[in-house]
Amino acid sequence: MPRPVPAVRPTPDPPVNLRSLGRVRVLEALAGTRRLSRPDLMRRTGLARATVGSVIADLIRAGIVTDEDASPAEGLRTGRPARTLSLNRNAAYALGVDIGRDHVRVVLCDLFGEPVWDRDLHRLVDNDSAAVLTETADLIAQARRATGVPTERILGVGMGIACPIDRHGTLLAEGIMPGWIGVRPTDELRERTGFAVRLVNDANAAVLAEHRHGVAQQCGDVVYIRLSTGIGAGVISDGRLLLGASGLAGELGHVIVEPSGAICRCGNRGCLETVASPAAIARLLSAGGPASTAELIDLVRAGDRGAIRAIEDAGDAVGRALAQAVTIVNPELVVIGGELAAAGDVLVAPIRRAVQRNAMSWHTTELRVVPGALGDSAGVRGAAALVLADAPERLAVLVAG
């Protein structure tokens, strides 16, 4: 079972009573695994048989938990008919939003975090936040119409955005997303949709998704790097999302890898982003080179030697920056994500080599460096996962109400 990752910005604690606390414990146990028997639940929650019985009865009545026959094999093993309990995946949903530099994506996920509706809108987002937020609200309305999921079953919206966000939920958009300076996207989207909105940096959202649904399940120490137009990292350390004093941990795109390199949009010189973003890589290629990341990846797949060399050199720079993170965080897993990850081994192999060469061998003996499992959907699914992490508390309160 994956170790827990706490919510990025916890919501206020709901009013607690012992009965709803019991429901929270049972729901948390069921959220961590697909099916459990009543004795399993007693062991995992530490609750008495009678308490588990009454909590389960409440949850079944509310349609949140289902009680079904276990497989015949399980019944045979125990010598009596076994019943197992599981969450009803349609009991609640969460909306995920991913706002990247050139796209807006919205998913509606069921209680298990699986998308039941998914749309990706290609558009530049840097300059016109009001229009982007209105289009996001339109996509959310489309999701609700298309699926027929009632409003009361949607727990809220998680919004990942390709911009640093401090602990107070303020976007640090200067030089990065000029149209978003001074904007409070959570308030703006809540006004347009009526849903509570949680905000998260896109790389933090992506590491949450890979931890919950992808390659980083079971891993307590993970560094995820998102290689897109912007570069950022999300770090899970000892089972917890690493935020830092200001909420800004993981800005690996602004680690300096070429001290005499180009001036970065952040104002420093030679940041990783100035050499390893798709735009920086494309600039190295001769005139008439790729106009988008997809075109760059197409060139690599077609065997273009210049494009391959440029990606390999970018991978080396990414690996040098990651080696610093590996030395400090000591992860068991480094996950390569973002649009550039579609370059596959042409990118990942030089990253692996540079991490090995630039970190101490003790840090790299057990370390795995792998592409993400969720591809471009990591950010948007992680944003929804942020809302679903609170599902046990939210559902327990609903039943109690």
Ligand SMILES: [Zn+2]
């Ligand atoms: Zn920078």
